[in-house]
Amino acid sequence: MRKVYSLILTVTMLGAMLAGCSGGSGNGNNTGGNTPPSDASQPSNDAAEPTGEASGKSIKLEVIETGNNLPSPDKDMIKQELDKALNIDLNLTVYPSGDDYKNQLNVRMASGNFPDLFMVDRQQLIQFSKQGLLLDLTPYLDKLQKTVDFIGEDSVKKGTVDGKVFAVSKSPQIPYNTYWIRKDWLDKLQLAVPTTIEELAKAAEAFTKQDPDGNGKPDTIGLTGGKLGAFGPVFGAFGVGGPGTFYEKDGAIVNSLYDPAMKDALTFIQQMVAAGSVDPELLANSGLQHQEKAIKGQAGIVYLDWPNMTKEQFVEQIKTVNPNAEWLQIAAPAGPGGQFDGTWDIGASPGRFAIPKALEKDPEKLQRIFDLLNYISDPAGGSMLVQFGVKDTHYTLEGDVPKMTDKAGEVGHSWLYQFTGRPEMEYLQAKFALQSKEIQFSNDQPRIETLGGFIDNPEGYNPADGDRYIEEEFAKFIYNKRPIAEYDDFVKTLESSMNYKALMDSATEQLKALGFGG
């Protein structure tokens, strides 16, 4: 009886408190909404910075994004140079974990404690802009001319929601991934470099069964990679993208799951798996486990990006494990559907940066942010700085071509300041001069251009459930735990139970509106 009594008491106490709180915080939040929330947060910033606002003095700018290895401000040459050039105090904070970053940004937005410039993904861009938290950049585009010129019209579109520009999207990247194969293993087994998927499967099988490392133990595997991505070029050889991707085929919008060639691709992959030539833990590879397996000499073929294969650090590791190891970058193998080195999402953005709407009320600060964005986008201004560091210290110019000096390590973090991106090819060629061949090679591979980045998930479709179902059933097909004859049933269940139909309809509509599919 007493327990019930005390329970009631607690609940009443709680209730009273809740009532009290919601009133109080309601006010807090309303001020956050109606009057510029920056009023609440700014004074503290300015207090910390006595020179703020006063005149043309240094203004403190706070930028947050994901990233890592940012040095402390006293060692951060890029920050110091930017501060000097723009009369600002640039305070960059980076979060190594994407989740931590998202959470941090969300609480700050919710509490009106806005950073001045922050990274957003497409989902956040849509939600924040719809809730009126982001500054509409459309009227300011003339002030951002240099930035716009730098990132290009296509990138401007990627920061656009309902016809208004709410974010600056970085200039586009280029693809890095290709198949890599152990040339020394091929030679030992007297196999030619595979050019078709049949040859690829044969090489993978031989790598598994014919003891290519000659240690007398069956401890090698043929193909590895990060999850289903390992089969990107195999799907490509059938002319289909990875599961669930959208692309144009013969002038129509296609989802790979509905592509008739998908079944053939699955059958082929299932046979490869059945032959034992694929990493049995392929679908569990997280992070860089597949790369590690390749370096350790366990796997003979890996689908990997050039940095993780050819950067000095890794080359050294490969040579330590086996001085004779020789990894060869190969073109996508051909198949019945052509020759495509996986997919490349032309709608994706390498990163988007937004400005809070609250800054509307602070034109002086806003101007500095524009100055910053324009400066780092200006080839005659700070673009070189955020790419290569300080001229004649970290790099020298030989004609037009920048060459890194041995002090370049000091500004290894300069990419963190590339809020508007970089001219990808030239940049990589200069920064990774040793790898320039591989960079060019992977960029030259034909890829199926997918459109996922243009599609926003419709209400009523839960991508978490849908993705899980697709991945799970694909795993079953590949491991022959479900016959491929049931593929059509799988698609039917996906449509009915997971509401995939809603996504299909909405995606088609969205893509048509952008002019795809005829």
Added chain:
Amino acid sequence: MVRSWDDKIFNTIVYVILGLCGLAAILPILYVVSVSITPFGEVLRNGGFILFPREITFSAYRTLLTESNIPSAFRVTVLITVIGTAVNIVLTGLMAYPLSRKNLPGRNVFLLMIVFTLLFSGGLIPTYLVVKSLGLLDSIWAMILPNAIWSFNVLIMKSFFEGLPEELFESARMDGAKEFRILLQIVAPLSIPVLLTVGLFYLVGHWNEFFQAIFYVTDRTLFPLQVVVREILMQSQQPLENAENMMPTQTMQMASVMIASLPVIIVYPFLQKHFTKGMLLGSIKG
């Protein structure tokens, strides 16, 4: 005679099981230590597995201690841990002692209030708003005050206090001692094991602090150790976004784990002697 024979068997069983537990714990730890002092190429050459390093290098440690933010983060962590644990112990003790008196009116309400918070929380955003409105953002207090009392530890301490013999309090009250003095001079000295246990929980909690730091602190100079270590560990879980991204090697990861946990591990053996069976209570009563 029979008795000592039994005793011997019993002891042997105890030692064997303890030995196995120790072994189960030490092998993986040995692996972590070994990888942290072996060049990574060497690790890979051994298929990723090394128990006894043949080639030793402390370069990972050197890099971490000279080129990363670890030294300054270390100072922050020590500061939070020392101040935080002191605050925790005082507040928890002050709460647990009255609640251990079964005749205290309203005791159940308070206890239920504490248990309730173990299960329900308002979530991130409202808590952030509280911390912000108290002006704690970007200060070490943001990493101390929001967790000044753990409900769990109050309950533990309270439960221990309840186990103290009632006569102790009665004789003290007859002396006319005031409650604060009873707590300080009688209860606290008799509760060293639980104070140390709860203190250890708090200490380890502060030492492993990163969650609040990530949310409430943006000033890099105030980041505690675990944030820096997490940065190193998380990178290995992230997909490649930038060609420049230097993935820390496993050697580096293991070294960072060692640096971050060695100090708390060393603390423990020093506390152990205070857990000796019945030592304190016996001496008082006897």
Added chain:
Amino acid sequence: MRTGQLETNAPRMQPASQTKLQSALKAFWRFRAFYVMLLPGVIYFIVFRYFPMYGVIIAFKDFSIMDGITGSAWADPWFKHFQAFYESPYFSQLLTNTLLISCYKLIWGTFPPIIVAILLNECRIRWLKSIVQTLTYMPHFLSWVIIFGILLTLFSQNGGLVNRWIVEMGGESIPFLTSTEYFRSILVGSEIWQNLGWGAIIYLAAMAGIDPTLYEAAKVDGASRMRMIWHITLPGIRSIIVLLFVLKLGHLLDAGFDQIYILYNIQVYPVADILDTWVYRTGLQQLNFSLASAVGLFKSVIGLILVLGANRVAKKWGESIW
């Protein structure tokens, strides 16, 4: 003054209730020192724990960051987000997995630390005790990322030590980490391993509080070591065992997000996907705070019911928390 006013205003007030009030005030005064001690803690709980609790209402709202927690519109119907959760095709699987993994951890995880604590307590060789105590305490400081690395070197299908050994003995390698058969055992086993020594600390502290004269008396009576453990040590730590068990029950629907999130993969989803991992994928990654909050509230309510129920049972043994 105030009492006087009360009397004039309500002259016919029953004397019974008055004496009740008076005795309550008297009791309050008698225990005033205790209430003063409680004050800082209570203030803490109100400010940092109870004040933010209005946040749970976002489970019933369509939360918009701009409008804030109180300003966001109410969900229509009010159980919309609970419904979204319930209607997921995976709902029953998620609930089953969560309960199973959690129960296994509760059942298998409760005894090993107690046994280790008793063994350490019985250990007559001081250096062995000290070393084992410290060693078993260390794994607690390894994060799951690191433990995952260790598990891979041990159990990976290609190159894992255990499988290498199995293959060398002429067996077939076993997919410990990717098959639904073994995954839960790996989860439970690695958790027990991680917390063996850490979990024992609290029992060791409890044993330190046992009156040593009890053991001496038992020895005089010729009791064996096993009998002493059974009749003195275990009863001495009973209240702590019950307390920990009841509190763990409250978290029955947390099956260990950090661990599972790092260790699981698509092939073991059918046995490893739990409420928290689903919420993470569905709610947080897609900025659906209300859904996350609804599931959180659901978990808390179940937890509260379990704790209240367990405490009632415990009370029958005289070991209740309150």
